[in-house]
Amino acid sequence: MITAGIGHLTFQRDDFQAQVPNWIPLSKDLVVILSGIVEIILGLAMLFLTKYKTKVGIALAVFYILIFPGNIAQYVNGTSAFGLDTDQARLIRLFFQPVLIFLALWSTGTLFRKK
Template structure:
């Protein structure tokens, strides 16, 4: 799927942001990311840390794929969009449980954060050409 220069720039930016977020999971933001582990999962420190580390590794791999696997960018975009859907319950949990993290220290801020997830999903799909690919399959 052919993508524009603008799409390619945004794809690389999103990939780099994913790599940075993944590094944050593994290092300096590890505790903050634990706030987004859904509270309906086991809440033991060891399990929550495992979820944060595992998702951080996945984010780094997806970020690298966004930047480097240009030949597979449509598939990578779809996988990243699915990943964003899968982690969304963590954002909902942070909101519904009133958990402060990443400067989201009010219910309003946590609520507003929820509306950014669809933006990330669309960004992943649009910047990789996956959105156009999926729309063409519908015809």
């Protein structure tokens, strides 16, 4: 998450801007910067707020849900970014978002926790 957040702010900024849906009423650059900051915060929270790891896992899963429209927009609009330069590659990418959501919940103990 921290590396992805840094990418938002620096070397992958154009690629992330390509994923921002056109219907978002903010500049694509602002959305990329804000989401990058959120990613860095979530990454740091995963590392240092271990006492709250289930809450951080839920926040991370919600974040992955909120950014999913960007992946859908990339597919629907046929926008090339991150090496995804075919409709097939962009479609396959859509199936990885639920995996990220699952991993965020599983790795933080939110799923399958004992009551």
